[in-house]
Amino acid sequence: MAKFAIDLKSGDIKNEAELIVGIDLGTTNSLVAYIKNGQAEAVKGKNGKSTLVPSVVHFSPEGKIVVGDAAKEKLISDPENTIYSVKRLMGKSYGDVQGVQQYFGYQIIDNDTESLVKIRVKDKFYTPIELSAEILKALKNRIEEELDRVVSKAVITVPAYFNDSQRQATRDAGKLAGLDVLRIVNEPTAASLAYGIGLDQSESHTIAVYDLGGGTFDISILRIQDGVFEVLATNGDTFLGGDDFDRAIVDYWTAENKLDSTQINADKELSQALRLQAEKAKKALSSESEYRGEVNTISCQITREQFDELIQPLVDRTIACCQNALKDAQVQLADIDRVIMVGGSTRVPLVRESVGQTFGQEVYDKVNPDEVVALGAAIQADILAGNQKDILLLDVTPLSLGIETVGGLMDIILPRNSKIPTRVGRRYTTSVDGQRNLKIAVYQGERDLIQHNRKLGEFILKGIPPMPAGLPKVEIQFILNADGILKVKAEELRSNVEQEIEVKPTYGISEEEMALMLIDSIQNAADDMTVRALLEARNEANNIVLSAERFLGQNQEILNEEEIATTRSLTQALRDAVAGTDKDAINQAMETLNTYTAPLAHRAMDFALLEAMKGKQI
Template identity: 45%
Template sequence: QATKDAGQIAGMEVVRIINEPTASALAYGLEKKKNEKIAVFDFGGGTFDISILDVGEGVFEVIATNGDTHLGGDDLDQRIIDHIADTFRADTAIDLRKDQMALQRLKESAEKAKCELSTVFETDINLPFITADASGPKHLQLKLTRAKLEELTRELVERARGPCMRALDDARKKKGADFRVDEVVLVGGQTRMPLIEGLARELFGREPHKGVNPDEVVAVGAAIQGAVLSGEVKDILLLDVTPLSLGIETLGGVMTVLIPRNTTIPTRKSEVFSTAADGQPGVEVHVLQGERPMARDNRTLGRFELTGIPPAPRGVPQIEVTFDIDANGILNVHARDKGTGKEQSIVIKSSSGLSKEEVERMAREADAHAEEDKRLRGLVEKRNQADALAYNVRRTLKEHGAKISEADRTKIEAAVKDVEEAIKGDDAARIERAAEALTQASYAIAQMLYQQAGAGTGPGAAGPGGGAGGPAGGGAGGEPRGQKGKGDDVIDAEYEVKG
């Protein structure tokens, strides 16, 4: 939104926002005829970005993106400044970094030397009258070689390796383990540095493409996209991706993902959910963004309530939740009760409004907490499954308990109570044991029901294979009551109770 506002303040009509790597690929791929997988290696003054795209037949699809918001040409300049200042201090005992005017001259000279060393092997830094002390004016004269520059900056440049490998991993997850990059596009003036060009060549096993001016390519791509939207350029389609997963909070504080990270936009996805308690009159839709399995660890995008759900047993109401993202990354979340037709929605304009730094931080946190998150998610899933089992057994016991022995009924009731106590705690093993014991105890009800079904008479009696009777005989001819068939697109996740 801030980018749109800036464009409007500048007097432009803002018709579409596209990121820099995407614009770069658009400028590069305009005249490409064959399908290619392209890595856009964008090393600018302040940030590093890597995007992998599928380009061809007039279609641009962003497969994966990654980067480092604290890595750029300014960081390399600082290494040169520190080297010059340290060398001068060793000779004169004067630290030029404490003199703002001298420091500004150092910055300009460092950047100039860095640029020159992209084409020559050695350069002179000459700053007369850089400072003065009691003995008189001081002059700075220093020779800097490309080898020394690479020694000073190699550790910084190597930091680009991690984001590139993560982007490749994401691309392979999406396109297959044999995915390979066909061509590498260099973007940003910093990519003129031989050390950085060499890293790109090493990482992707391809000679970087130099047919695009790295300083102009983003502006050219934006202009081409403007021409596409105005109709001046035909047969080009640009597909962007979601930087982080989008979903909602479900029973147990879990984030259930509807749109995974790196999904091509525009996109639309629907899932059917249900209630978590008998007679639940409404649900709260808590919209989330992030990669952590627990809702509390992700970013809240918005909340809204859908009320007026008719009283019904838990799991019976069908509430369809739809996520719809347009080409500008604006998210529309819509919830509808299939039974009554009642609906509610929210529009979230900042669904992709996170800075690159925030996106990377959230992705790093997801990696760092992967094991603990997996354990917590497993605990919640076991708790939810055990709770659903206890609910279904208690309901079945209420309907058919009179048909089994007092001893069996007492045993089942005790097992249900044990499960209900276990799910109040955090011991996954205890929950699993209690659920298994309840499953074993509840077999008495199932055995009784099937024995009665087998004794049924009439058209629905047991079939040729000796199986249970059909509907007329009271047998298990269809799906269990209260459960949803696979064709109903229902997933095993529920909302928290809203009173």
Template identity: 60%
Template sequence: MAKISINIATGSLQQAEMIVGIDLGTTNSLVAIIHPETKKPVALKEHGTSSLVPSIVHFDQYGNATVGEEAKQYLETEPQNTIFSAKRLMGKSFNDVKNNAGFFTYKVIDDNTDSLVKVQVGDTFYSPIELSSFILKELKQRAEHILKTPVTKAVITVPAYFNDAQRQATRDAGKLAGLDVLRIVNEPTAASLAYGLGLQMDEEKTIAVYDLGGGTFDVSILRITGGIFEVLSTNGDTYLGGDDFDRLIIQHWLQQNNLSEDLLHNNKQLSQTFRLKAEEAKKYLSSNDEFNSSITSPLTTHHSPIAPYALRLTTKDFNALIQPLIDKTIASCSNALKDAGVNKAEIDTIVMVGGSTRVPAVKNAVSAFFGKPVNDMVNPDEVVALGAAIQADILAGNNKDFLLLDITPLSLGIETMGGLMDVLIPRNSKIPTKVGRQYTTHKDGQGSMRISVFQGERDLVKDNRRLAEFNLTGIPGMPAGMPKVEVSFLINADGILVVTAKELRSGVQQSIEVKPQYGLTDGQVEQMLMDSITHAKDDIKTRALVEARTEGEQILGVTEKFLTKNSSLITHEEMLNTAAAMQALQLALTMEDKNLIQAKTEELNEITRPFAERVMDAAISTAMKGQKILE
């Protein structure tokens, strides 16, 4: 075992520091603080405006980004340049999202790999991290404008089901926006804090958090014991929300007026008008029995006159329309209870989160299912951000009633291809903690792997502090990508880091004794954090370039191998086109232009995809005949 001692006694934050809480949502995002005078959490908003910032980014022809309400107007007119729901892409590969690719109106790149998904706007490629950073930057600027003070530290919330990669991607987005992300908090935990749950140290409660937003639904069962929140289970549907309620209303109105859905497909402006009316009707019916309105259609074809469409909807009809969707959420609640091993009677409180929980039929269904009234006293749009602000206040040391566990002052990770730092334990993680991640070889027959452990916040290991290094040897000779090496980091209660590497297929395990290194001073920790924020833009740029190069080189290698093995099945013209695309990519790799490399990689993918599929079909049909499969 490699043992490395880490000094976790870093300086506490001063009280005067303003730390904000951010709810980075799929549909809307917002920022909240603890009001210095009232000591109560408040969502920040300009006078007379909403606290919600739509999570939408629009790029103009020069690549300039606008965020929020201003970007929203381009959803219908410039769908290919307007990015919504970027949160759904966080930490995902194309293979993760390909089944729902039709949902996005912008170009999500299919590179047939497990690398992180990219979005193409014009000739530029953006990662979901960059897209989310635009939203976070907007929130940061909004907070600074309202508070008239610089904002550099934040607590950001994520869904309870977010995995390690998605949480790290959220941290990176914060860093790119110029924010030091002190803690990533689960949304249900934040919502519970906003309701004052878990603030008493002797409190023991089991709660359900029902979160129905604009585009996503999830339910989490939490156990709170002595101020510690444990997520027992989470369930839901990442493609179910208030937007679906609106869609059902629109379909109802189309039938009412004998109109086909093609009318809206072919007329984006009319489609947007219908959508806004549907949203209006949904909100109106929360406190009224019937909605009546009309839309005057613009001239759509040579034959159709300008006609007003009558839009009528009763609460009874609306409830009947959405009942199947509500039933789906109740089934999720049932599954979450089952997974948590908890029955309905054991749930002490049901917390409602998300704008769509304002619909009375939703509240009634949830209340009926759990057999008790729901808790919806806090604004459901703001509850998560308010909870994040409470957590931020605790971190700032302003809430003395709360005991904070020891935390790691700097991120810990290992070196991966291209000299990149892959963080396993992000800074400010509570300890003790244990994290494991799988890696593989990138050369055929590779028998050993160097494990280099680093501490720091920069994207390249050369800018961080090396803590230890050892070799995992004796990996059986296998093709590249076949071995599965699990690297696990364990920080015990004393702040000692133990690093283990194990090849899972063969069971080979390697360890080394490392002399303990002395911890860093508070000043050095502070300097490393400052460097990570000031260099964030360059670091992310360098990381993106290194990742693009690595991906380009791998594709070149794979293509070359493929051509050699299957030359008889590829036409002369295909060979020439592929060779030209390979040459173009080879040339692009020598340049410092990430977008060019990605564009040439995508072009090579496009050229090879048809014959790669053909070869695969041939291989399958041969195998079906009982013959040897083509390599």
């Protein structure tokens, strides 16, 4: 099979040795690694101090975007324009994170829909994909400076529990950063590879990977046999990590100094300063018995014993997750061959001791826990580059496959480089009341708009029972067999109406054409993202306009004239914004309308409940 090294600066295909890098896109820190003289090595920055790039993005008053250590310094002085822990938001809607928004120093927008979250910085709205792309660009620049060559291909790791939308969001972030993401690899798989587990296909192992990072915890039970990594079970908590250890220390200092926690949370600069001081204390207590510091005359003192007592409930939660994972995997403690420790927070002595006691064996932590996932990703990348001849690679899809959605967007169902044979399903619904037919158009390619991709075929799912928009549940399945034949099946789950089509995705496309399609997608990623963001904002806004009109029609009797007039005026302002081409203006108009109508909607709900309960006894 021919291979192409893509120079994204010139757009040329170059003939040089294949280089694919491994990237750990982390909640707190991110790293990039590659194989140097046969060994995986994480890349340090220009100063040579650390391999870690803080996953922090700062927007300066001049509009400059800064990533890493320089951005982290702005967490105290400019928290509203400094974004951290963006990985926690990948593939999430506002409903998924609204209970913990107070922990973020920046503004997450409540758009009252199931759409993916947006982060507001000044008058602009960013998606987690765009922010993650900035971190990936910084990593790409770091390794290009190290090697003095263009790097265009990468393997990126994600938690084993990431769903399809979170994995696709990670791929999109890579593309936006100018990277061809050849494979999304589970973090526990990468950690195993870093320890050499799974490279010898004659061996079989059952291992536990305990991963406690800055913002997330997960435990994965893996079975490795014949070079195949099978995740038997995964468990964890996407809002539990070293950040929570820091928060426990801050809460302790707040109580000890008799401070008002509400006032501290309201003072973003002070709360960030205390958070950073707590992080220093946590690190110091890994090797010392006591820590002493000060923030704005606030005494910051804590002992190892006090710290252990504070975090014991948090560590116990991770142990409960471990026990649940073992139960789900249907394996006994005696079946676990090794316990691998991943993430900087596993340096905390209480964590290591508790995990060792739970599994009844010494934990594996000889490889730097901050770097182990990135190093494993580099090994996986080296395998993909064909440099480890004794390891078998399964066949993969050469180009992404998906369907057309509202506005001419391409929704990828089967991403490029997915292993085959495979079966993937996703659920959709109707966008018009009473819709009886649904056209399913199947496309192949890497661009965000279907007009830039290759149409493979289409069919119509007929006979959907007439229902309000959003009620029908249409499941679309892509079944790709080992010969590359794709069967697309659509079924309306409430009525069991179904239809299918069969196509051959790669027919008529040469290796060179595929490479050029890929170059085209990466070079146009920024423009594609801009167009996609505008179309998605318009689609979302149109739904909100319909909801607002329906709300006014149904609740005239409980709204006064001013409320009705203001809602109509804001709805018209949103219509006007939709007619334009500024997605930030659309998002601004949506936010304004939602903010105004939210209390009205709550009042309407209370009124409806009172009406429903009239004459009834509880």
